[in-house]
Amino acid sequence: MARLCGWRAIVQQQMDVYDFSPKEQTVGWALFAVQTQAELGATLGISRQTVKNHLTAMMRKTKTRNRVGLMLALLHLADEEMPAPESHGVTTLPSCPSS
Numbered sequence: 001m002a003r004l005c006g007w008r009a010i011v012q013q014q015m016d017v018y019d020f021s022p023k024e025q026t027v028g029w030a031l032f033a034v035q036t037q038a039e040l041g042a043t044l045g046i047s048r049q050t051v052k053n054h055l056t057a058m059m060r061k062t063k064t065r066n067r068v069g070l071m072l073a074l075l076h077l078a079d080e081e082m083p084a085p086e087s088h089g090v091t092t093l094p095s096c097p098s099s
Contacts, residue, residue: 031055
């Protein structure tokens with residue numbers, strides 16, 4: 001397995017903590033692409049309803065109420081710790097440095 005770095009390692013650790021199923025983990029990773037449920041379904045080859053079911057289960061496990069809360073839980077950030085992206089010129093999540 002490839003070594004995860006930065007935010008990816010945090011997300012994987014949180015997925016393990018919340019005991020996400022393999023399918024939930026797949027949906028969780030795709031969630032960071034910020035797609036609609038229909039787009040996530042098309043990307044993953046599953047129905048929109050299946051995506052919705054996985055997201056609902058993931059939100060129940062993380063005690064969150066929406067996709068943003070779920071992403072914050074996976075990044076292990078409390079609302080007050082998350083800076084406004086525009087205040088730092090951030091438009092996308094950082095990627096790992098190339099080797």
